[in-house]
Structure formats: structure tokens, C-alpha cells
Amino acid sequence: MGLVMSEDDLGLTAEQQARKKQLELYSTLIGVAVAVVVSGVGWLLIREAYPYLRYFYFMGVGLGSFFLAYVASHWLMAASARCDQCSALYSVSMTDKQERYLSSTPRHREVEAGRSISGPNEGKRLIRKISWTETRYEVSKTYVCTSCGDTRVQRSTRTSKENEHSDDVYRR
Numbered sequence: 001m002g003l004v005m006s007e008d009d010l011g012l013t014a015e016q017q018a019r020k021k022q023l024e025l026y027s028t029l030i031g032v033a034v035a036v037v038v039s040g041v042g043w044l045l046i047r048e049a050y051p052y053l054r055y056f057y058f059m060g061v062g063l064g065s066f067f068l069a070y071v072a073s074h075w076l077m078a079a080s081a082r083c084d085q086c087s088a089l090y091s092v093s094m095t096d097k098q099e100r101y102l103s104s105t106p107r108h109r110e111v112e113a114g115r116s117i118s119g120p121n122e123g124k125r126l127i128r129k130i131s132w133t134e135t136r137y138e139v140s141k142t143y144v145c146t147s148c149g150d151t152r153v154q155r156s157t158r159t160s161k162e163n164e165h166s167d168d169v170y171r172r
């Protein structure tokens with residue numbers, strides 16, 4: 001918890017403070033979502049067995065999981081918002097994201113889905129022919145530090161399955 005609580009706002013520029021507030025908001029939302037899921041699942045599991053304990057459980061586990069999720073997510077986001085170049089806190093953010101088309105490759109595969117046991121196709125195998133287009137994109141994300149202006153571009157590729165369709169055919 002020291003990581004979150006000990007950083008004071010002294011010395012942070014208005015931009016850094018705004019970024020810090022933004023990350024705190026994200027962490028709060030993540031914490032609430034985790035707490036709802038964890039205590040909700042726990043509630044379903046113990047409500048029959050421990051009629052009184054469940055209230056205590058609901059508060060304890062809810063608060064505990066909120067706190068853990070808040071601290072962990074804030075720590076991760078704060079680490080990525082810290083500039084490698086000048087070490088300024090809450091100063092790096094993504095300013096641009098672009099996708100560039102790289103290639104399209106037709107793909108197909110066949111799956112044996114079963115066997116017909118009656119009718120005109122009796123005894124034949126049911127083959128599902130699946131085809132799609134595998135499209136690759138280059139993703140470029142630009143990160144800029146508001147304190148020293150350091151700019152970094154992170155490139156990765158994204159593959160997506162497009163125009164998927166399937167045909168069923170019978171075959172001996």
C-alpha cells in the first residue's frame with residue numbers, strides 16, 4: 001500500500017496529477033469489478049452453510065479484494081506511466097494508435113462432424129468445410145512523456161479471422 005499512499009502530489013505538474021487521477025479512477029473501477037465478482041461468487045458458495053458469517057464475509061472479502069485489485073492495478077499502470085528516460089511519474093501516455101494492413105491469406109480446414117445414419121446420404125461422413133481470411137495488421141502505438149517529450153513507438157502485429165463461413169458436405 002506504500003506504493004499508492006506514499007506518493008504525494010507535491011512536485012507533480014498539472015498534467016501528471018491529471019494522469020494520476022485518471023489511473024486512480026481506472027483502478028477504482030477495476031477494484032469494484034473484482035470485488036463484485038469475488039464476493040458474489042463467495043456469497044453463492046457460503047450463503048447456505050453459514051447464515052451469519054456471510055454478512056461478515058461479504059464485507060471482509062469485498063473490501064479486501066477491492067483493496068488488493070486497486071493496489072495491484074494501480075501499481076501496474078503507474079509503472080507503465082513512469083518515463084524510462086527521465087523517471088517522471090504519471091507522465092507517459094499513449095497519444096496515437098494506428099493500424100496498417102499487412103496481408104490477407106485465404107485459409108481453410110475440414111472437420112469431420114459426424115456420419116449420416118439414414119436417408120439418401122446413409123453411411124456417408126458429414127464434412128464441415130470451414131474457410132476464412134487471415135488478415136494481419138501492424139499496430140503502432142505511440143507513447144509520449146509529458147515531462148521530457150521522449151517519444152516511443154511500440155509495434156506489434158494483430159491477426160484477425162475475417163469472412164469466416166462453413167459448408168457441410170456428405171462424402172464417402
Ligand SMILES: [Zn+2]
Binds near residue numbers: 091148149
Ligand atoms: Zn520523460
